[in-house]
Amino acid sequence: xxxxxxxxxxxxxxxxxxxxxxxxxxxxxxxxxxxxxxxxxxxxxxxxxxxxxxxxxxxxxxxxxxxxxxxxxxxxxxxxxxxxxxxxxxxxxxxxxxxxxxxxxxxxxxxxxxxxxxxxxxxxxxxxxxxxxxxxxxxxxxxxxxxxxxxxxxxxxxxxxxxxxxxxxxxxxxxxxxxxxxxxxxxxxxxxxxxxxxxxxxxxxxxxxxxxxxxxxxxxxxxxxxxxxxxxxxxxxxxxxxxxxxxxxxxxxxxxxxxxxxxxxxxxxxxxxxx
Numbered sequence: 690x691x692x693x694x695x696x697x698x699x700x701x702x703x704x705x706x707x708x709x710x711x712x713x714x715x716x717x718x719x720x721x722x723x724x725x726x727x728x729x730x731x732x733x734x735x736x737x738x739x740x741x742x743x744x745x746x747x748x749x750x751x752x753x754x755x756x757x758x759x760x761x762x763x764x765x766x767x768x769x770x771x772x773x774x775x776x777x778x779x780x781x782x783x784x785x786x787x788x789x790x791x792x793x794x795x796x797x798x799x800x801x802x803x804x805x806x807x808x809x810x811x812x813x814x815x816x817x818x819x820x821x822x823x824x825x826x827x828x829x830x831x832x833x834x835x836x837x838x839x840x841x842x843x844x845x846x847x848x849x850x851x852x853x854x855x856x857x858x859x860x861x862x863x864x865x866x867x868x869x870x871x872x873x874x875x876x877x878x879x880x881x882x883x884x885x886x887x888x889x890x891x892x893x894x895x896x897x898x899x900x901x902x903x904x905x906x907x908x909x910x911x912x913x914x915x916x917x918x919x920x921x922x923x924x925x926x927x928x929x930x931x932x933x934x935x936x937x938x939x940x941x942x943x944x945x946x947x948x949x950x951x952x953x954x955x956x957x958x959x960x961x962x963x964x
Contacts, residue, residue, distance in 0.1 A: 706748035708755045710762035714769050721762070721787050725860045728787040729754070729796075729809050731763040732778045739800075740782045749802040750809075758856035758925040759809060788814050789859070815855030819867040825879050831868050832883060832903065835914040837939050839904035841865040841932070844880060846872045846897055853925050861932050865902075872897060888916040896920040900928065902935055906942040 712721065712730065721728045731747060733740040751761035766773035766781070776785060776793070784796040786809060796808050822828050831840065841861075843854055850869050858867035870880055884901060885892040895918050902917040919931060 706751050708751040708761065709748050710751075710760055712762045712764040714771070717762075717764060717769075717772070720760070725789045726758070726760055727789070727809075727814060727856065728760045728762055729805070730761075730785050730787060732766050732772055732776060732783040732785070733763060733781045734767045735765060737781045743782065743800040746800060746802040746805070750805050753802065753806055754809065756925060757851075757853035758860070759813070759852070786812055788812070810852055813852055813855055815857075815859035816850065818858040818862045819850055819855065819869050821850070822868050822870045824876065828870075828880060828883060831866075832887075835887075835903055835905055837905055837908055837943065839865050839902050839932075839935055839939075840868060842868040842870065842901040842903065844870045844872060844877065844897065844899050844901070857925065857928055857932075861929070864932055864936055884916060887914050891916045891918050898923060902931070904935070904939065906939055908943075 710716075710720075717730075720726065721730065729750070731740070747761065747763070754761055764772055766778050772778070776783065782800075784800075784805070785793040786796060787793050791814075794812055796805060798804055798808065820827070820831055822831055831842075841858070843851075845851070848871050854867070854869065858865070870877070881892055881895075884903075887903065898920070900919040900923060902919075903914060905912045905914055917931075917935070919928070
């Protein structure tokens with residue numbers, strides 16, 4: 690009886706996994722409701738026996754999903770009762786999947802890390818943002834119109850699009866145009882030949898998987914296309930940082946070009962006035 694009493698009334702999630710995010714009213718609104726991130730959230734109370742029982746699996750789930758950009762969090766409805774009312778938490782734990790621009794989706798099956806992960810990945814966003822390129826006739830249209838909006842092309846031996854890539858492509862859908870190619874003996878050689886035609890030095894000797902950024906610094910037909918390739922350190926955070934830095938570099942290049950153009954125009958106006 691003593692052991693049962695302790696199990697029920699010990700506060701949950703006090704010193705658990707660092708990957709599990711403890712949400713508050715403010716952080717829930719900012720991180721879950723007003724972002725492009727995916728969240729799997731447990732609504733629970735401090736003294737919930739079933740919540741305590743599933744804690745190891747929930748922490749394991751958080752550790753498994755964090756590297757691919759999917760967040761796992763919990764919120765105490767006895768501390769923040771408004772969430773219990775809004776999400777109709779008549780029994781706990783209640784598990785909801787939050788995805789951008791979609792209604793929350795409830796999980797009501799076995800509370801194991803494996804089963805919960807399968808549910809989250811089956812309902813993941815991002816696939817529609819990726820062009821799955823399977824043959825040469827699909828590659829050329831993808832590479833035909835290279836602009837200041839970078840193309841981000843993942844070439845991999847895997848036959849399915851990695852969940853991490855889906856998350857990145859959805860979150861940065863306004864910044865990059867995503868493509869995915871599965872390597873095979875014939876097609877992958879043609880892909881590398883086509884990319885080498887843009888920049889042979891960068892493409893030579895790349896490994897697998899490889900992530901290619903293809904872009905122009907300026908909106909001009911004369912501006913050469915550029916390639917940046919990443920074959921190591923393909924993590925969610927590092928790829929996001931690459932996108933942010935590339936976007937900033939393109940913006941600065943256009944600002945410099947605009948300033949130079951304005952100076953030339955100003956000089957032409959001054960010459961015209963003198964004449």
